[in-house]
Amino acid sequence: MTTAIDPVDLAARLIACPSVTPATGEVFDVLEAALKPLGFEVHRFILGEAPDGPVENLFATRGRGAPHFAFAGHLDVVPPGDGWESDPFVPEIRGGLLYGRGAVDMKSSIAAFAAAAAETDHSGTLSLLITGDEEGPATHGTPALMKWMAERAIRPDMILIGEPTSEARLGDIVKIGRRGSVNMWINVPGVQGHVAYPHRADNPVPKLARVIAALEALRLDDGNDAFQPSNLEVTAVETASKATNVIPGSAAIQLNIRFNDLQRGEDLVALVRKTADEAAPGATVEAKISGEAFLTPPGPIYEIVSAAIEAETGRNPVLSTHGGTSDGRFLIALCPVVDFGLPNATMHKLDEAAAVEDIQALTRIYARVIGAALGSPP
Numbered sequence: 001m002t003t004a005i006d007p008v009d010l011a012a013r014l015i016a017c018p019s020v021t022p023a024t025g026e027v028f029d030v031l032e033a034a035l036k037p038l039g040f041e042v043h044r045f046i047l048g049e050a051p052d053g054p055v056e057n058l059f060a061t062r063g064r065g066a067p068h069f070a071f072a073g074h075l076d077v078v079p080p081g082d083g084w085e086s087d088p089f090v091p092e093i094r095g096g097l098l099y100g101r102g103a104v105d106m107k108s109s110i111a112a113f114a115a116a117a118a119e120t121d122h123s124g125t126l127s128l129l130i131t132g133d134e135e136g137p138a139t140h141g142t143p144a145l146m147k148w149m150a151e152r153a154i155r156p157d158m159i160l161i162g163e164p165t166s167e168a169r170l171g172d173i174v175k176i177g178r179r180g181s182v183n184m185w186i187n188v189p190g191v192q193g194h195v196a197y198p199h200r201a202d203n204p205v206p207k208l209a210r211v212i213a214a215l216e217a218l219r220l221d222d223g224n225d226a227f228q229p230s231n232l233e234v235t236a237v238e239t240a241s242k243a244t245n246v247i248p249g250s251a252a253i254q255l256n257i258r259f260n261d262l263q264r265g266e267d268l269v270a271l272v273r274k275t276a277d278e279a280a281p282g283a284t285v286e287a288k289i290s291g292e293a294f295l296t297p298p299g300p301i302y303e304i305v306s307a308a309i310e311a312e313t314g315r316n317p318v319l320s321t322h323g324g325t326s327d328g329r330f331l332i333a334l335c336p337v338v339d340f341g342l343p344n345a346t347m348h349k350l351d352e353a354a355a356v357e358d359i360q361a362l363t364r365i366y367a368r369v370i371g372a373a374l375g376s377p378p
Helices: 007-015 026-038 107-118 142-151 204-216 265-279 300-313 356-374
Strands: 041-047 055-063 068-074 092-094 097-099 125-131 158-161 173-175 180-189 231-239 250-259 284-291 318-320 337-339 353-355
Touching (some): 007 026, 007 097, 007 107, 026 041, 026 055, 026 107, 026 125, 041 142, 055 142, 068 356, 097 356, 125 142, 158 300, 158 356, 173 300, 173 337, 204 231, 204 250, 204 265, 250 265, 265 284, 300 337, 353 356
Parallel strands (some): 068 125, 068 158, 158 337
Antiparallel strands (some): 092 097, 097 353, 180 250, 180 284, 231 250
């Protein structure tokens, strides 16, 4: 390609567009303006209404025929919070680091892939699947993009997600699968009353304590060669009373289970319901399964991404399933998927920052991946 892109400059311009989830608007304008001169055909569409929307999505494609290699990512970011050294939406380079919300997760990866596409001629089809709803409920994000693609019979052969997977150094970790995630809310009813007259009340707190103890005693599994053991964590406890002299009328907990591919979300919900009911008859459980566990089987995408990393950095990456989830939980229904991107130490934190040299190296790695996945033009 003849149109060059500076990945650090493009990353800074994307960061300068506030895009707290759900994201629409100017940040997609900036990306579209970068992609069109590279020969990409760009499609954008907006879905949903408040509070989960509106959400903007973008599908860009260049070339035709097989093979079809796609890059997936998101332009929405989490709220910046207070206490930054500089404005989170006014990007700054200090000490070799690009500061700003989204510098790590994951505007710089998107910029790096666009820059890699700018310098790479290829055969086949190259696409970008970019959503504005990954950090939120994902209701109108990647699943909506997949529906749009299915209606047009678009199906990639391999997908690379640019999530920040690296830890100590760029290229040390590639994610080949992700654990599933399910959130649950357990409510234990009681009868409100004065603490001086407990016989006139029914305190739900001891019952809830029994539920927590029973849940903590569960051993879900021991993991396997690809995944660590599934784990259940109670993340919040609350009661209906804020007064010191009132027995609450109800008590509740919130919990999350991160689970491996030995489990299914609905089976875990059933297990928690049974456990809660045995410990506190009458307890109710609500659940939301965010995604099932998935594992990409060994294949060409492992070799392509690992070889590109080793050629650029000299590192042989660890193929891992640890950590949080990603939109790979949806995209795995289409084709093999792996996640690879920048070091993640500051993602979602105050003063989020990516090393300029890492962004530049990531661009070169992505260019190698594109070349290996699609080959040279005839």
